[in-house]
Amino acid sequence: MDNSKTKHIGVFTSGGDSPGMNAALYGTVKVAEQHGIRVSGILKGYEGMIDGHFIPLESQQLQKTVHRGGTVLKTARSERFMAVEGRQLAFKSLQNNDIDAVVAIGGDGTFKGLLAFSEICEIPFIGIPGTIDNDISGTDYTLGFDSAVNTAIENIDKIKDTAESHNRVFIVEVMGRDSGYIAIHSGLGVGADAILIPESGEDFLQLLKKVKDYKSEDGFIVVVSEGDELGAGLVASKIKEINSKVDLRITKLGHVQRGGSPSSLDRMLGIRLGSAAVRALLLGRRNAMVGVLDNQLSLTPFEQVVKQHQVNDELQELLKIFGK
């Protein structure tokens, strides 16, 4: 049922890019077209909205991008949008382009931006969770998380080969600004000897115990989340303090985790969430994020889409067992 007067949707990607964003754009435009709704892409997130950089989108072009990482609309972190003056300019641009609904693909910062924007702009917004960090409530998975974990695992597997050949300790830092989801998924997936995440303090004590008895007769892999308060450098010097004989190297995987082809899960998630965003607008819904909870589509108001710092209890329990 179409309860809205939606004729022209503006869609953009914002914050860090994540694999699956192009699939979400494809899902959005395909379903909009099915309902006779025009879609414009807003380039470079809030920056392009402020500057009025809009381009027409067609599903035929986007169909060719589903397998590609990154975002064809480009993305940005926008200082200007943090100020009300920037948001006023963005509102003018939307009006000048006759946009009557907006679909935003980004992380929790992007949704905080929309909440602030909704104070001066009455256009309905629907969000799609797109960040490799998986740190948003209201969805089991964010777009790009699964691909990023697969990339991390692929790379750590390779590090394991060289670590085992030299009997070295490797500290591998993975992404996750404030959250340990990538670390725990990739660390468990590679059979790491220790996993350090921002949500736990015990993990470091367990590591120190283990490394004290380490006899340099095998490889030893420590996966550290970049959000962990200690950081790879400090962890390395503590290990050296406890066991001076270890031959130790640090590898920071960095932005390689954000790139590459989206996994099948992220392609499917993008298409489902893009489609769901348009349907939510057609039902007259606004200022909420579409997500998938227990494999069912869900809609959560932006106010409740707070940053989910905490890795859930089940995973924390696994961390304790497998960190021993």
Ligand SMILES: Nc1ncnc2c1ncn2[C@@H]1O[C@H](COP(=O)(O)OP(=O)(O)OP(=O)(O)O)[C@@H](O)[C@H]1O
């Ligand atoms: N409180 C806020 N008020 C207005 N705009 C905001 C606010 N918080 C964030 N934004 C806008 O949203 C943009 C994206 O946020 P941010 O850089 O935190 O990335 P994100 O969406 O959380 O994605 P990622 O998880 O990939 O980093 C910011 O650059 C800024 O323009």
Ligand SMILES: O=P(O)(O)OC[C@H]1O[C@](O)(CO)[C@@H](O)[C@@H]1O
């Ligand atoms: O690409 P930038 O702006 O350096 O941001 C890096 C941050 O973005 C993320 O990749 C999330 O998109 C975090 O894991 C990381 O801390």
